[in-house]
Amino acid sequence: MMRDGSIGVALVSRQVMVFQTARSHTRRDRFLDVYTFVPFVGADPGVFLATQVPKARITTSDILTVFPPADVLRTRAPSAGMLKLPEEAFTEFNQICERTQERYERMWNAWAMSH
Numbered sequence: 218m219m220r221d222g223s224i225g226v227a228l229v230s231r232q233v234m235v236f237q238t239a240r241s242h243t244r245r246d247r248f249l250d251v252y253t254f255v256p257f258v259g260a261d262p263g264v265f266l267a268t269q270v271p272k273a274r275i276t277t278s279d280i281l282t283v284f285p286p287a288d289v290l291r292t293r294a295p296s297a298g299m300l301k302l303p304e305e306a307f308t309e310f311n312q313i314c315e316r317t318q319e320r321y322e323r324m325w326n327a328w329a330m331s332h
Contacts, residue, residue: 218243224292224306225283226313227275229253233314235265235300239272248274254300256310263307267298281313 223238236251253273254265284292284306291303302310 219249219283222289223283223286224289224300224302226281226310227251227279228281228317229268229273229275229279233281233310233317234268235302235310236273236275237300246277248276249280250274257299261301263302263304264295265300265302271298281317282309284309 219238219242221238221241225236227234227236229236232255235254236249237254239250239252242249251273252271253268254271255268257264257266284302288303288306292306293301295301
């Protein structure tokens with residue numbers, strides 16, 4: 218079960234994004250209604266802005282990680298459409314981005330070698 222306001226990282230439109238659930242979901246739900254956020258470059262580390270299409274529906278298989286409830290309680294919203302993750306959650310987000318990028322590069326290299 219994911220409660221309303223849970224925060225995690227998912228692959229949305231082939232991009233790693235932070236999400237926040239828009240409502241509570243049960244284990245049987247295959248899709249989640251979420252708000253999506255991307256890093257705000259140049260700002261404080263850990264600040265995320267709502268995407269151009271902030272409300273989305275993602276499949277549960279797109280979820281890469283869900284942050285613990287303690288992180289959710291420490292997450293701030295400096296203003297509407299923004300999130301500031303705690304340092305540990307931001308570090309985990311960056312690690313997930315790096316692993317995903319490396320995976321895409323390996324796939325590309327394997328494809329390029331086969332042609």
